[in-house]
Structures are given as structure tokens and as C-alpha cells.
Amino acid sequence: MTTSIAIPEDWDRSGLPGWTYFSEELFELECETIFKTHWQFVCHVNEIAKNGAYVTYDIAGERALVIRGQDGKVRAFHNLCRHRGSRVVSEERGQCNKAMICPYHGWAYNLDGSLRGIANKDTFPPMQAEKWGLKEVEMEIWNGLIFIRFLAGPQNSVASILARFDAEIAPYDLESMLPTDSNSMHDTLPVNWKSVRDVDNEGYHVRQAHPGLHELYGNGYFDEPFVDGTSRSVGTFNEAHGNSWSVRKYRDLLPKNPDLPEAQNCQWIYFGMFPNLVLGLYPDSIIFYQDIPQSATETIQRGMCYRRSDEDRQMKVARYLSGRIDRDTADEDQMLMVWSCEATKSSAYDGVLFSDLEYGVKTYHDHLRNLLPVMGRPERPLQGQMAEDNHGLLKKGA
Ligand code: FES
Ligand SMILES: [Fe+2]
Structure with a gap:
């Protein structure tokens, strides 16, 4: 050795x-x-290839979900309903149709995280829907790998942290895996x-x-x-x-x-x-x-x-x-x-x-x-x- x-x-x-x-x-x-x-690796983009596919990631008391929207774009959110904090998606990975429906009281979120509908809406005071969407989590996609970070920290972007290995990594074409x-x-x-x-x-x-x-x-x-x-x-x-x-x-x-x-x-x-x-x-x-x-x-x-x-x-x-x-x-x-x-x-x-x-x-x-x-x-x-x-x-x- x-x-x-x-x-x-x-x-x-x-x-x-x-x-x-x-x-x-x-x-x-x-x-x-x-x-x-610090950056946490969640999954590869090809694990959520279809629109509406999601993967969840829990660590250190935080819960996230990454989901591909109906526009094909990948986004990351806190997996935390704005009503009373339930998980919005309950499985480790899965497929949503047009919306994420909270399993607790049924608030519905669009796949881009925006609030779509509230069950028994008339029992709440008037609300501005755009203020009640899922909270976003910082995300970076590097060579097809999805990373998230719950709070700002001392690391630079994933791309810059790993840049010194770029030439060695490139031929594997990670993104297509x-x-x-x-x-x-x-x-x-x-x-x-x-x-x-x-x-x-x-x-x-x-x-x-x-x-x-x-x-x-x-x-x-x-x-x-x-x-x-x-x-x-x-x-x-x-x-x-x-x-x-x-x-x-x-x-x-x-x-x-x-x-x-x-x-x-x-x-x-x-x-x-x-x-x-x-x-x-x-x-x-x-x-x-x-x-x-x-x-x-x-x-x-x-x-x-x-x-x-x-x-x-x-x-x-x-x-x-x-x-x-x-x-x-x-x-x-x-x-x-x-x-x-x-x-x-x-x-x-x-x-x-x-x-x-x-x-x-x-x-x-x-x-x-x-x-x-x-x-x-x-x-x-x-x-x-x-x-x-x-x-x-x-x-x-x-
Ligand atoms: S906690 Fe989600 S709808 Fe009540
Ligand atoms: Fe070992």
C-alpha cells in the first residue's frame, strides 16, 4: 500500500x-x-424522471422533498405543511398527480410548491394564497446529482467544491446514469x-x-x-x-x-x-x-x-x-x-x-x-x- x-x-x-x-x-x-x-446529497435527477415524481430526505430534525414539477423543473421544499406542520408527502419516494395533498387536513399544493387549495376554506380568515406555499430549500444540481442545504453555511457551491476533480469525473457522464x-x-x-x-x-x-x-x-x-x-x-x-x-x-x-x-x-x-x-x-x-x-x-x-x-x-x-x-x-x-x-x-x-x-x-x-x-x-x-x-x-x- x-x-x-x-x-x-x-x-x-x-x-x-x-x-x-x-x-x-x-x-x-x-x-x-x-x-x-452543509450540502446533503438527495438523489439523482433520473430517480425523479417523471413529472410529479418525488424523493424525501430527512436529517438533523429537518425534512425535505425534491419534486419534478409539471413544467419538468426540479425543486426542493421543506416537507412541512404550512397549516400545522404535517409531512406533505409521506413516503420516501413516490409519484404525485397534479398536486401534493397533505394527509392531515387536506391542504393541496401545486407541484411548484404554491398553495392550490384549502379544505373548508370559509372557516379561515381571508388569506393571501401566495404567502402560504411550501417553503423552498436551497438546491443545487451538479452533474445530475441533487444536493440541498437547509441553512446557509461555510461551503461554497457543490460545483466549486468538487471542481478540482472535474477532468477526472467528466468522462463518466454522471448526468446520464x-x-x-x-x-x-x-x-x-x-x-x-x-x-x-x-x-x-x-x-x-x-x-x-x-x-x-x-x-x-x-x-x-x-x-x-x-x-x-x-x-x-x-x-x-x-x-x-x-x-x-x-x-x-x-x-x-x-x-x-x-x-x-x-x-x-x-x-x-x-x-x-x-x-x-x-x-x-x-x-x-x-x-x-x-x-x-x-x-x-x-x-x-x-x-x-x-x-x-x-x-x-x-x-x-x-x-x-x-x-x-x-x-x-x-x-x-x-x-x-x-x-x-x-x-x-x-x-x-x-x-x-x-x-x-x-x-x-x-x-x-x-x-x-x-x-x-x-x-x-x-x-x-x-x-x-x-x-x-x-x-x-x-x-x-x-
Ligand atoms: S397539517 Fe396539512 S392540512 Fe393540516
Ligand atoms: Fe473498509
Whole structure:
């Protein structure tokens, strides 16, 4: 395993203190400072290809829906009825006809979010309909991927954050990709969301924990650190034939993707975007996975696979095989997340010791500590003091 990154000699290898992995008080701050104010990936435009199709997205106490209007335009709204706050659409994804009808008392909204009608209108005082539409959520569509942000925050546009990867990403033509049911993931894990990120942000464990992945690209894998909230990892396929059936078959069968430069035909490339998204570009498909915290000690990990629009039979088999490798990898990772998160509550836990190969975890932690310096405190602040302590540290650093 190699790293192509110059790492400073004297870096802090100790990681975040254990208490940051189970403090509900910190979790509240994380929701406010991180999850509400940073871009969240919702879905691909082709998942809501038809007019009236929608997908919902909940995080950090916020609820959103993205819907394609009758004019074909995609918009994002709070999934919150203006009458008394019910969800306006109740399923995770679905199809509306001409309107969204609130399931509580039946207020109706047009697909562009404007108020369409009120049940028993004459029982309300006179209302200006244009003031009572669904509230919009900030949205950006980047290469066919729909991102939303509930509150303004420190990030620039998605396009500018990821611009340094544009040339590498362009040949995959993300916008034309189509959703699939294969290899989708929606798992609830008994862990803090940072334990998911910690496992994901380093490849040191690949050799030991992921036999299949190691056979696929173990010797040619490297992680780059987080830079301004994004990261890149590349696995170049090994030459040697391995023992894993899926890996052997995958490498044998994978057809050449004519749109990709030579090197990318034998690579899996991952892009991380702060705080919780990983995008994987494979010659046969693209995938994403994302962690959605539910509390300080519970996290949903979800993911999906998208196929090429010109996928032929052979490419489909290759996608099936890469999905098998990925599913095994995810299962192996989830166990490690649980174990390392559990450890933070043990009386024997006295932090971690990172190798140079785990520098990506450290740089991710740096990003967190910049936003929430209270995470650098070795001891948990006194009950009720978290926000104030953090505020004081931010002021001191400013
Ligand atoms: S809460 Fe939606 S109609 Fe009453
Ligand atoms: Fe892993």
C-alpha cells in the first residue's frame, strides 16, 4: 500500500477524544453546525424522471422533498405543511398527480410548491394564497446529482467544491446514469456517525479486513487527505489473479468502457465530500454511500448504484459483480464501525494511534475541530456547557 502524500513529521496521531462519540449534547451541536448547514446529497435527477415524481430526505430534525414539477423543473421544499406542520408527502419516494395533498387536513399544493387549495376554506380568515406555499430549500444540481442545504453555511457551491476533480469525473457522464435496485443499502447501525467516517477515511484496514477488495486493488490503493472538505482515494486493480470468485470474474469480464481514459478502466475512484458523502466511480457503474445520523449513537447508512444508460449484458454482469464485492466490503466495514465505536465507552479506552496511512482520518478530524473546536477538549464539558464552551473556543481562535 502506498501513499502519494507528503505527511508532516510531527502530527497529532491521537484522534478525537472518546466522549465525542456518545455525547447527545455534542450531537445537537453537530446537527446545527454541520448537518443543517452543509450540502446533503438527495438523489439523482433520473430517480425523479417523471413529472410529479418525488424523493424525501430527512436529517438533523429537518425534512425535505425534491419534486419534478409539471413544467419538468426540479425543486426542493421543506416537507412541512404550512397549516400545522404535517409531512406533505409521506413516503420516501413516490409519484404525485397534479398536486401534493397533505394527509392531515387536506391542504393541496401545486407541484411548484404554491398553495392550490384549502379544505373548508370559509372557516379561515381571508388569506393571501401566495404567502402560504411550501417553503423552498436551497438546491443545487451538479452533474445530475441533487444536493440541498437547509441553512446557509461555510461551503461554497457543490460545483466549486468538487471542481478540482472535474477532468477526472467528466468522462463518466454522471448526468446520464440511471438508478438501479442492485446493491442499494439502507442499514441502521448502533454507532455514532463519526465512527462510520473514521472507518471510511482510511485504507490501512483494507489488507486485513477486506480480503476481496484487497485482491481487487489492495497493492495499488492510496488515500489522499481531506483538503477543503473533499478527499480522493484510488484503487488500481492488481495484476495477480486472486482467490475470490467475484474479484476474478469481475476483472475477467469487465468490458472496456470506451468513454474512460485507459487508466480509469482499471480503477475504482472514490470522492469524499464533507460531511457525509462518498461517491464511487467504477468503469461499470457509479455508487454513493452516505451516513445519516439519527442520534449520538445511531446512524443510518444508505447507498445506491447507478448504471450506464448504454449498459449491455456484459457490463451488467460486471456491475453485478462489483456490487457483490461492495456488499461484502460494507458488511465487513459495519462490524469495524460497531467495534471501534463501542470501544470509546470502555474504561480501557485511551484514544487511538494513527499510522501515516490513516492521515485521512486525522485531516477529517481537523475539519471537524475547526467547525466545533470543543471536540478538541480531552474531557467532556460539564452538562449544559457544550455550546458555550464551543462558542468561547471559537471566539478565542478568531
Ligand atoms: S397539517 Fe396539512 S392540512 Fe393540516
Ligand atoms: Fe473498509
